[in-house]
Amino acid sequence: MNVQSSHGHSHSKGPQSLRLTKGAKKVLEVLERTDELSSAQDIHSALRNEEDSPPGLTTVYRSLESLVQLGLVQSVDFGDGERRYEMVKPGEHHHHLVCEKCRNSVHLDQCLVQQLEESIQAKYKFEVRGHILEIFGLCEQCQQAMAPAGKNQ
């Protein structure tokens, strides 16, 4: 994976080249210091609060697209119509346990699907290239908080 700085010449015709533009660097900085998953809007607001001339929403989206393609960021879809993003080690990815009450999430330390690829390949003759896996439920604290009276959520 060859990450260069912006403005070299490339002949790719995509929306933008796969280089770290100024905007993309700022976006990456935000993600670097965030543990939780961030939406494009989250990132945009974060930048608005700290930059004198923050990148616009459009640039944030475009930067995220590049960063995802570079393998520095993964996008996560919880099926709620809003994509979230987070940093990953280049080329890696992981999944989450997402608490339905407090909305916090923890990374799973291993990819459960990867282990299954071989058997899926064998059984279905299907070449696995990607997957979505997110798990929802209640984290420890929220379980306790709900235990006394079965209300809320």
Added chain:
Amino acid sequence: MNVQSSHGHSHSKGPQSLRLTKGAKKVLEVLERTDELSSAQDIHSALRNEEDSPPGLTTVYRSLESLVQLGLVQSVDFGDGERRYEMVKPGEHHHHLVCEKCRNSVHLDQCLVQQLEESIQAKYKFEVRGHILEIFGLCEQCQQAMAPAGKNQ
């Protein structure tokens, strides 16, 4: 799970009650005879081609919501911004292998996550209540079709 016919009196305040309305029955009929996953639009067009006074798109969406809540239908999100639906045995669910080229999909015959719930519970003290899992790649035919020259898609 108590599925009744429409127009009984209920005191739920949701968008609509959890009964099989006329529209919902038509929607269910479409899903009943479809193997592939269908979007709301798919279902709507299917009905337009065969009903004299087909339910509108709005009703299709509302029906799907009820059917999902009744456990008769599951909604599937591939992260491409369009939800698909399919019939399931009440209370059950399953996942798919989706071919990225021909877009066909096959059901997995068992839920891979269910088997993991116990260990997730033990390791993370997390109470699993739901999950998203979809696997993308190439089906057998499309692998072969792409083998000769590595073009396409």
Added chain:
DNA sequence: TTAGTACTGAAAACGGTTTTCATTTGCCCG
């Protein structure tokens, strides 16, 4: 400096989904 290309931002377009609201439907009950 100049030319060329990538980057950027504002606004508009997009597309699936949801909401609004006025109308219709069908059951209950007198």
Added chain:
DNA sequence: CGGGCAAATGAAAACCGTTTTCAGTACTAA
């Protein structure tokens, strides 16, 4: 046999995250 009501319905508008358009800017190479 209606009248009354709550639920269901449809058309149109609103929503909302995301993408596209397009004109202006910034950077790099030469």
